[in-house]
Amino acid sequence: MTKTGRLYVVSTPIGNMGDLSARAREVLAGVAVVAAEDTRHSGRLLQSLGISRLLVSLHEHNERERVPELLDRLRRGEDVALVSDAGTPLVSDPGFHLVRGAIAAGVTVSPVPGPCAAVAALSVSGLPVDRFCFEGFLPPRRAARRARLEGLVAEMRTLVFYEAPQRLADSLADAAAKLGAGRNAAVARELTKLHESLYHGTLGELARRAAEESDMNRGEMVLIIGGAAAPAPIRSAELDRTLKSLLKFHSPSQAASLAAEITGLRRNACYSRALELAGS
Numbered sequence: 001m002t003k004t005g006r007l008y009v010v011s012t013p014i015g016n017m018g019d020l021s022a023r024a025r026e027v028l029a030g031v032a033v034v035a036a037e038d039t040r041h042s043g044r045l046l047q048s049l050g051i052s053r054l055l056v057s058l059h060e061h062n063e064r065e066r067v068p069e070l071l072d073r074l075r076r077g078e079d080v081a082l083v084s085d086a087g088t089p090l091v092s093d094p095g096f097h098l099v100r101g102a103i104a105a106g107v108t109v110s111p112v113p114g115p116c117a118a119v120a121a122l123s124v125s126g127l128p129v130d131r132f133c134f135e136g137f138l139p140p141r142r143a144a145r146r147a148r149l150e151g152l153v154a155e156m157r158t159l160v161f162y163e164a165p166q167r168l169a170d171s172l173a174d175a176a177a178k179l180g181a182g183r184n185a186a187v188a189r190e191l192t193k194l195h196e197s198l199y200h201g202t203l204g205e206l207a208r209r210a211a212e213e214s215d216m217n218r219g220e221m222v223l224i225i226g227g228a229a230a231p232a233p234i235r236s237a238e239l240d241r242t243l244k245s246l247l248k249f250h251s252p253s254q255a256a257s258l259a260a261e262i263t264g265l266r267r268n269a270c271y272s273r274a275l276e277l278a279g280s
């Protein structure tokens, strides 16, 4: 019986080519085929490494159709490397269907870890990294973006978002409005590149800067927002009791307003908890 090949999920640089690992180079040189989000882009990377390999495109729009063909190659014993344009495949990038298909087909999947903008940004954000929550891109349309942020009001883990430069100012303003202007946050821009810059401050401060400083709205960026503060334990027992009664008859929003009046706690805190209780 032919031994199946191995699927390597290979991280590539997010800017600085020096960040490509020695093992990534070795794996890319050793596989039969490289499945790439953009074959021209990855072709240039391979060329700069002096590697000539068969490149197969695997992007958002053709991934499902491409999986059977790549699985056939793996079953025939060929090794395949999966790369995206930058960073770690599958992290807001294609590859999920291929990896899932490979696992289901009994093919060994190996990571070749390396750069990832979310993790790089977290490491320099100055915000807690012991527990974090990766949220990918916020919806581009305001109403949907605000709704998504509203659903994160009570999230206590540090929040990580990828953001497009033309939407940074709006997203920061919406985050300040929905999560509170006083929350600590950071914007990590153009990491590992010439114009790498970090902006630290409250959401209110960062929203103001993004509206005023055009440089802040250029290039690639990650937005990191501190999690919600934990409610004080004694008050939270009282709040839960009040909210549970109110939620029997009122929407989370109405219950939160009433609970804020009854307990003297901030409406925002009551609303976050009301949403949690209503969802559980």
Ligand code: SAM
Pocket (backbone or CB within 6 Å): 014, 015, 084, 086, 087, 088, 089, 090, 091, 092, 093, 115, 116, 117, 118, 161, 162, 163, 164, 188, 189, 190, 191, 192, 193, 220, 221, 222
């Ligand atoms: N898979 C990639 C990774 O592991 O980071 C992310 C791909 S996602 C399509 C691209 C987004 O990642 C950009 O819009 C930006 O939000 C973020 N990003 C990528 N490179 C970056 C960099 N050098 N500095 C800051 N953010 C970056």
